[in-house]
Amino acid sequence: MESSSATSGGSTRREATRQKLYEAAVTLIAEQGFSATTVDEIAERAGVAKGTVYYNFASKSVLFEELLRHGVGLLTASLREAAEKTARAGGGKVEALDAMVRAGLVFIDRYPAFTQLYVAELWRTNRAWQSTLMVVRQEAVAVVEGVLREGVENGEFSDEIDIPLTAAALVGMVLVAALDWKSFQPERSLDDVHAALSRLLQGRVSGRR
Numbered sequence: 282m283e284s285s286s287a288t289s290g291g292s293t294r295r296e297a298t299r300q301k302l303y304e305a306a307v308t309l310i311a312e313q314g315f316s317a318t319t320v321d322e323i324a325e326r327a328g329v330a331k332g333t334v335y336y337n338f339a340s341k342s343v344l345f346e347e348l349l350r351h352g353v354g355l356l357t358a359s360l361r362e363a364a365e366k367t368a369r370a371g372g373g374k375v376e377a378l379d380a381m382v383r384a385g386l387v388f389i390d391r392y393p394a395f396t397q398l399y400v401a402e403l404w405r406t407n408r409a410w411q412s413t414l415m416v417v418r419q420e421a422v423a424v425v426e427g428v429l430r431e432g433v434e435n436g437e438f439s440d441e442i443d444i445p446l447t448a449a450a451l452v453g454m455v456l457v458a459a460l461d462w463k464s465f466q467p468e469r470s471l472d473d474v475h476a477a478l479s480r481l482l483q484g485r486v487s488g489r490r
């Protein structure tokens with residue numbers, strides 16, 4: 282029992298350290314770019330020794346790759362939870378998609394620097410972590426695809442919907458709209474932005490008037 286507790290405590294401490302490194306890295310890279318950010322700066326911002334960075338990650342590139350995996354994983358989990366919560370409450374698939382739109386906005390509101398980095402990296406093709414980014418992106422889109430597919434199967438959505446493209450478009454809509462909100466319309470509330478996207482969703486995906 283003591284050994285198990287010690288192991289658990291060590292894992293918890295390591296996860297807390299990794300979280301600090303993620304937060305430091307995402308902030309610095311958003312401020313000055315990947316190439317200009319050094320491991321020394323990440324360690325200093327996180328309040329740890331430089332060796333701690335290399336203890337947890339083999340290199341700066343590995344740290345950034347894991348940061349992308351971690352961040353998109355959080356987004357995917359929030360989308361899935363929104364859909365599952367709607368289903369438990371007896372809501373339909375349009376309501377599930379709407380809840381996922383809001384969950385995406387909440388995530389971006391909480392992690393704007395990460396979202397900025399994620400969108401920027403989607404356009405790059407020469408990064409060592411490109412394949413990882415494509416995998417984790419697909420995991421997020423697949424959650425939306427699942428809701429759309431179930432909606433088509435139960436007759437809530439038209440069977441003419443291109444599910445993969447529509448799912449990607451919905452995720453992209455939330456990302457781009459939220460970045461525009463944060464960059465150019467910061468005076469708007471999350472509720473206001475969600476309401477605008479919700480009206481678009483209700484009209485375009487469900488076909489409601």
